[in-house]
Amino acid sequence: MHTPKPILQSKDQAWPLHIRDPKGRRQAELQEPQRVGIPGSGPAFHPRPLLSHFIVLKMSFLKDFGVKTESEDLGRDEPQCCSEVSQPHTGEVSDLNQQVWVLQGQTIVTVPRSNSVIPVTVTVVPCKYPESLEQGRGVPIYLGIENPEMCLSCEDIEGQPTLQLKEEKILRLYNEVEPVDPFLFYRLEIYSTSTFESVAFPGWFIASSDKGHPIFLTSHQGENNVNFNLSINA
The missing domain is CATH 2.80.10.50 (Trefoil (Acidic Fibroblast Growth Factor, subunit A))
Incomplete structure (x- = not known):
């Protein structure tokens, strides 16, 4: 299944950026990446915030369009401690x-x-x-x-x-x-x-x-x- 790409605001717009689906509905808010100092160079973007935002957005879009994710499969395979027991x-x-x-x-x-x-x-x-x-x-x-x-x-x-x-x-x-x-x-x-x-x-x-x-x-x-x-x- 083809997953539609999220639409970002224009790049000259201030943070935070709003992530919208193809119909213009806002899906998430993306905060400005943290900057970390690296000896001998200027400030650089920290990769972890970007990665975590990407993962969350990807999961959200996949679910919205009916695509089953790997984590959902794993959840079904794992025993659920809170599932009701009717017989021993x-x-x-x-x-x-x-x-x-x-x-x-x-x-x-x-x-x-x-x-x-x-x-x-x-x-x-x-x-x-x-x-x-x-x-x-x-x-x-x-x-x-x-x-x-x-x-x-x-x-x-x-x-x-x-x-x-x-x-x-x-x-x-x-x-x-x-x-x-x-x-x-x-x-x-x-x-x-x-x-x-x-x-x-x-x-x-x-x-x-x-x-x-x-x-x-x-x-x-x-x-x-x-x-x-x-x-x-x-």
């Missing part, structure tokens, strides 16, 4: 010893994967307000199970951060007006595995141990298995 993602979790999460009563325990074992279906929903939490620790998520509908929570019990499974709807947590810290975990992906760090208790991670033992919180990463494979259903 589902999947399963296993540790590095090929033990999967299963439900026993009101507790999640780990057992070796086999044809006779049915892993519990986990549910995952991102936090609606990640910008209000500490940055750089991972993606904050709510983590629960599908049937029965319950969510993992971190509570202080007798001075000890403790992992619990509570009857709670994961989408209700997601739709709260602010993050519900006890139910949130920073998911940090390390190669093909993930760690789940408590938001309420930084430095404490979900961990697994021997066969048939419940998952728990630990602050000793080197002594316990805190790396898990989280497989999300397509």
Whole structure:
């Protein structure tokens, strides 16, 4: 598509210049470029203001005439943290010893994967307000199970951060007006595995141990298995 060229005011006119489209409508105002001193020479125009004005004007004209820009394409490809979630993602979790999460009563325990074992279906929903939490620790998520509908929570019990499974709807947590810290975990992906760090208790991670033992919180990463494979259903 041919993009019409912007029309500038006459060159003898004073700054600022007005940028107009072919129909004479004013599109933008161009300020006088900054002058910088260069040793051994006279003043020179600074290129950055001119470049930034050109980019903004180019984007404006392309959009006005229906031309899709590269940045718009990139924006569509990137996950939108603020897009609404109507259903949680589902999947399963296993540790590095090929033990999967299963439900026993009101507790999640780990057992070796086999044809006779049915892993519990986990549910995952991102936090609606990640910008209000500490940055750089991972993606904050709510983590629960599908049937029965319950969510993992971190509570202080007798001075000890403790992992619990509570009857709670994961989408209700997601739709709260602010993050519900006890139910949130920073998911940090390390190669093909993930760690789940408590938001309420930084430095404490979900961990697994021997066969048939419940998952728990630990602050000793080197002594316990805190790396898990989280497989999300397509």
